Amino acid sequence: MLRATAVSQSFGGERVLDDLSIEVDAGEVLGVxxxxxxxxxxxxxxxxxxxxxxxxxxxxxxTDVWAAGEADRLALRRRVGMVFQEASLFDGSVGxxxxxxxxxxxxxxxxxxAAVGLAGPPDAVHESLDVVGMTDKVNQHADSLSxxxxxxxxxxxxxxxxxxxxxxxxxxxxxDPRNTAVIEEAIDEARNRGIGVxxxxxxxxxxxxxxDRVAVLLDDGVTEVGPTDVIxxxxxxxxxxxxxxxELVY
Amino acid sequence: xxxxxxxxxxxxxxxxxxxxxxxxLLDLSFREGYVRSIIYVSLYVSLTAVxxxxxxxxxxxxxxxxxxxxxKQFVKSVVNTGMGFPSVVVGLLVLFAVSNQxxxxxxxxxxxxxxxxxxxxxxxxxxxxxxxxxxxxxxxDGVRDAARALGGTRLDVALVVxxxxxxxxxxxxxxxxxxxxxxxxxxxIVGGNITGADGISxxxxxxxxxxxxxxxxxxxxxxxxxxxLVALVLTVNAVVVHFxxxxxxx
Numbered sequence: 001m002l003r004a005t006a007v008s009q010s011f012g013g014e015r016v017l018d019d020l021s022i023e024v025d026a027g028e029v030l031g032v033x034x035x036x037x038x039x040x041x042x043x044x045x046x047x048x049x050x051x052x053x054x055x056x057x058x059x060x061x062x063t064d065v066w067a068a069g070e071a072d073r074l075a076l077r078r079r080v081g082m083v084f085q086e087a088s089l090f091d092g093s094v095g096x097x098x099x100x101x102x103x104x105x106x107x108x109x110x111x112x113x114a115a116v117g118l119a120g121p122p123d124a125v126h127e128s129l130d131v132v133g134m135t136d137k138v139n140q141h142a143d144s145l146s147x148x149x150x151x152x153x154x155x156x157x158x159x160x161x162x163x164x165x166x167x168x169x170x171x172x173x174x175x176d177p178r179n180t181a182v183i184e185e186a187i188d189e190a191r192n193r194g195i196g197v198x199x200x201x202x203x204x205x206x207x208x209x210x211x212d213r214v215a216v217l218l219d220d221g222v223t224e225v226g227p228t229d230v231i232x233x234x235x236x237x238x239x240x241x242x243x244x245x246x247e248l249v250y
Numbered sequence: 251x252x253x254x255x256x257x258x259x260x261x262x263x264x265x266x267x268x269x270x271x272x273x274x275l276l277d278l279s280f281r282e283g284y285v286r287s288i289i290y291v292s293l294y295v296s297l298t299a300v301x302x303x304x305x306x307x308x309x310x311x312x313x314x315x316x317x318x319x320x321x322k323q324f325v326k327s328v329v330n331t332g333m334g335f336p337s338v339v340v341g342l343l344v345l346f347a348v349s350n351q352x353x354x355x356x357x358x359x360x361x362x363x364x365x366x367x368x369x370x371x372x373x374x375x376x377x378x379x380x381x382x383x384x385x386x387x388x389x390x391d392g393v394r395d396a397a398r399a400l401g402g403t404r405l406d407v408a409l410v411v412x413x414x415x416x417x418x419x420x421x422x423x424x425x426x427x428x429x430x431x432x433x434x435x436x437x438x439i440v441g442g443n444i445t446g447a448d449g450i451s452x453x454x455x456x457x458x459x460x461x462x463x464x465x466x467x468x469x470x471x472x473x474x475x476x477x478x479l480v481a482l483v484l485t486v487n488a489v490v491v492h493f494x495x496x497x498x499x500x
Contacts, residue, residue, distance in 0.1 A: 088390060092413075101401050104400065104401050161401065
């Protein structure tokens, strides 16, 4: 479904991604594991169609995103959702936040009607909040949420407009076990809805719990991609084996 | 010409009953409608200039804040320098522009409210632009990234940033209004501090009236007009703060 082929990305002369290829299909969870600073976030931003790769291509269901016109690219970008490490909620209620992705896809006449209170929040807002157990907070201001609650709302915000692909960048790195469990259940729910999910994490146990396939991203690119049990139990690449076993320390 | 005592104005200014026995106020008198007319001219000129400046400055600040281009720091330096630009020099430049020899000479704007608006526009624009730019630049990058990742267009992202930065923008507008309404030198040069034969202000503002009264030794009158000016500024501040708070609730 969403595929990056031989992408390279550099910042200030430093090569962050080098000839990297990766793909996620509908209804699967792909874990991207690797140490901090190895380029996981850059990879996800490239997959989110926010960063144009210096080299290589990104395709969504066969359409080359960066070869498309601006309007087509916006339409493609709107089929991908992303949750960041920081929740970065907007100033407003929980419902206002979760509705954002739905709102920007509507014509301006509908948006104005909603702004003046002529239209209530769509059902998808409550459904998404239900996935992360936050329906009772729909009218609460985002500033009043704990960090874990904010990240759950951030997840619901990306889920609400029913994307084809959901990209999660270290979504639980700052969360307690309870909120982490809620997010992992929500990842499972996204997979059940047929959404392709990419989870970048440095928590190998989390990747083992939630991912169908795992890509190991080390300094010199993706060393190995495969089914989760194979990557963790019987990796073929020596560097992957050392990273999984903890012998390769960063 | 009938005379109108200024004392009835004081309950509004001082927030209490009129104290006719105060020796300071006994000798104060103005032509009918005089005070109202200079308040009107002050507000008309300052609010129009600030409104026009806001319409110009906020988009410019967003454009500069959102863009990366060579010379961006230079542009910021120019804007910041403009905040300290001597107002009499602005007045002289505007007077030259609207004089018979100037590029706008055919518009016959010398000693008119329109020329005063031009002068105050030039004075109010640097603080409104600079403070708005600082407010926009201070919005968390994560909020912009989230708005874009959720499918927002450039306009959608700009609207989110505007909402997040609204207190800073309100401060910018108040700073611009403060500079405009308290201005003496430039409005004196381009406006001429003129009243009609009926005593009604044509281009006389509260500040130029205060300057005139003080120069003529009418200190009590100047003090009362100063109090009216302070009351006006406080009222405008209160209105802006009130609408800012309503924005949070919404």
